[in-house]
Amino acid sequence: MPMFQQPTKRDEVVSGDGQVLDLDTAVKDGVLGGVDGAVIGGCGAEKLDLKKIIEELDLADVPPVFICPISLEPMQDPVTLSTGQTYERCNILKWFSLSRYTCPTTMQELWDDSITPNNTLRQLILTWFSQKYLLMKKRSEDVQGRASELVETLKKVKGQARVQALKELQQVVAAHASARKTVVDEGGVAVISSLLGPFTSHVVGSEVIGILVNLTLDSESKTNLMQPAKFSLVVDMLNEGSIETKINCTQLIGKLMEAKDFRPEVVSSHSLLVGLMRLVKNKRHSSGVLPGLGLLRSICLHKEVRKLIVSIAAVPQLVDLLPSLEPECLELALSILEELSSIPEGRLALKDCANTIPNMVRLLMRVSESCTQYALSILWSVCKLAHEECSTIAVDAGLAAKLLLVIQSGCNPVLKQRSAELLKLCSLNYTDTIFISKCKLTKTIQ
Numbered sequence: 001m002p003m004f005q006q007p008t009k010r011d012e013v014v015s016g017d018g019q020v021l022d023l024d025t026a027v028k029d030g031v032l033g034g035v036d037g038a039v040i041g042g043c044g045a046e047k048l049d050l051k052k053i054i055e056e057l058d059l060a061d062v063p064p065v066f067i068c069p070i071s072l073e074p075m076q077d078p079v080t081l082s083t084g085q086t087y088e089r090c091n092i093l094k095w096f097s098l099s100r101y102t103c104p105t106t107m108q109e110l111w112d113d114s115i116t117p118n119n120t121l122r123q124l125i126l127t128w129f130s131q132k133y134l135l136m137k138k139r140s141e142d143v144q145g146r147a148s149e150l151v152e153t154l155k156k157v158k159g160q161a162r163v164q165a166l167k168e169l170q171q172v173v174a175a176h177a178s179a180r181k182t183v184v185d186e187g188g189v190a191v192i193s194s195l196l197g198p199f200t201s202h203v204v205g206s207e208v209i210g211i212l213v214n215l216t217l218d219s220e221s222k223t224n225l226m227q228p229a230k231f232s233l234v235v236d237m238l239n240e241g242s243i244e245t246k247i248n249c250t251q252l253i254g255k256l257m258e259a260k261d262f263r264p265e266v267v268s269s270h271s272l273l274v275g276l277m278r279l280v281k282n283k284r285h286s287s288g289v290l291p292g293l294g295l296l297r298s299i300c301l302h303k304e305v306r307k308l309i310v311s312i313a314a315v316p317q318l319v320d321l322l323p324s325l326e327p328e329c330l331e332l333a334l335s336i337l338e339e340l341s342s343i344p345e346g347r348l349a350l351k352d353c354a355n356t357i358p359n360m361v362r363l364l365m366r367v368s369e370s371c372t373q374y375a376l377s378i379l380w381s382v383c384k385l386a387h388e389e390c391s392t393i394a395v396d397a398g399l400a401a402k403l404l405l406v407i408q409s410g411c412n413p414v415l416k417q418r419s420a421e422l423l424k425l426c427s428l429n430y431t432d433t434i435f436i437s438k439c440k441l442t443k444t445i446q
Helices: 023-029 042-046 050-057 089-097 119-154 159-175 177-185 188-193 202-212 219-225 228-240 243-256 270-281 286-300 303-311 314-324 327-340 344-352 356-363 369-385 387-396 399-408 413-427 432-438
Strands: 012-014 020-022 078-080 086-088
Touching (some): 050 119, 078 119, 086 089, 119 159, 119 177, 177 188, 188 202, 188 219, 202 228, 202 243, 219 243, 243 270, 270 303, 270 314, 286 303, 303 314, 303 344, 314 344, 327 369, 356 369, 369 413, 387 399, 399 413
């Protein structure tokens, strides 16, 4: 049976008006490879590396006649069999090396296994890809030139003209890697960053931040953006901007935190942390949850900031969010809560939250091993803090049975050990008979 379905007449091309042409006519009329009806061929096209061109373009809309039926990739050295079907040379030779003397498309037995180079098709392929490649290069050069012009414009204009230039530059850098490189290479980061300050309007600020998140920032640029006046504006935009601007602010702050000379006091901001929690809890715009939690997690890794995070009531807010979060966001939220449980204020906040224990017990063996690990760690911290009170609540919520599931599962030995220790801790409040009855799985399964 044939492995791939391709048109039988592989040397036919459909023109723009629906007329079927053979390859010779297509080449002559420039249907696939021409510019104003002429073919880009000859020496200029031959100098281009076809393999490199195909890899760089990575086009999805390649004409079917250029595709090898075996690999389903564009051909670079097409050859034709006695059946009239065309294949990439290396693919059909490999087919023959497996003692398959049939045509892969039609499965006809070959009375002649010789292959003939299809120079017409090869020239057409080279011509078509060369045209696409040269057009792409020209567009790239045009984009680079425009990005350079816009950076120069920003040095001169103010008011609405500045806003328009920023909007256009943001669109250009978001869409083209070459434009991003041009802006960075020509000192555009410093020009754009200079527009941020205590008197910058939110309209200008949102556009500037939208550009900066798309650019590669060196350590000097990051240090410059962490100046109080500039960073304060970014925090204001996080609290008051559109959802897109808020997400851009989280991404920019995340970039700044990667700087070698980053200091935790930069993010020790009540306004910043409140803005992040608002973003994470925004039910109308769920697209901000993941970036918000991601940045909060990065901030939480700095011990100096954890107490401040607890002080804005982040613990009960995150605990109450857990049931509604997607798995990726859930892991982030749990990892934040585990970090906060490492300080006394965090453990107390977790104990005082009514939903902490029920939610943690519910998550054991439910989502992922990482979630189970975080939930176990939090439960251990809480139960150690107030053994009699919390252990009773946890066992009534089905913890004992869940811990037995963890111990009997194929998960990490460290998790099993921690589960056994927590199970032993919880058993101290009960007689053996009562505790065994608490370990029954019926309630947990329900």
